[in-house]
Amino acid sequence: EHFDKMRVIKEQLSSLGHAPTDESFAAIIMSSLPASYDPHLSALTASAKVSSVILTSDVLMSTVVDEYDRRASKTKK
Numbered sequence: 001e002h003f004d005k006m007r008v009i010k011e012q013l014s015s016l017g018h019a020p021t022d023e024s025f026a027a028i029i030m031s032s033l034p035a036s037y038d039p040h041l042s043a044l045t046a047s048a049k050v051s052s053v054i055l056t057s058d059v060l061m062s063t064v065v066d067e068y069d070r071r072a073s074k075t076k077k
Contacts, residue, residue, distance in 0.1 A: 003061045006032065026057040033064065040067045 010025055020028065030041050044063055048055040 002032070003029070003065075022057050023054075026055055026060050029057060029060055029064075037064065037067065040064070 006025075006029055010020060013019060033041070040063075044060070045055060047053075
């Protein structure tokens, strides 16, 4: 739900002629997450840099959702 809201805001900015770049949008997403995701984000950005891969907002959101699911499954046990 959080990412859906972020996408809506991005679309609204785009319709006003102020579309953020994908890199800026990824940075906005990272800053919108709780501090508990900092280790995950640090590992993700370091991995992207080492492998010379561009971390797109879609990849970022996908990995964060995966991390959320992983955490949720641990708390169910």
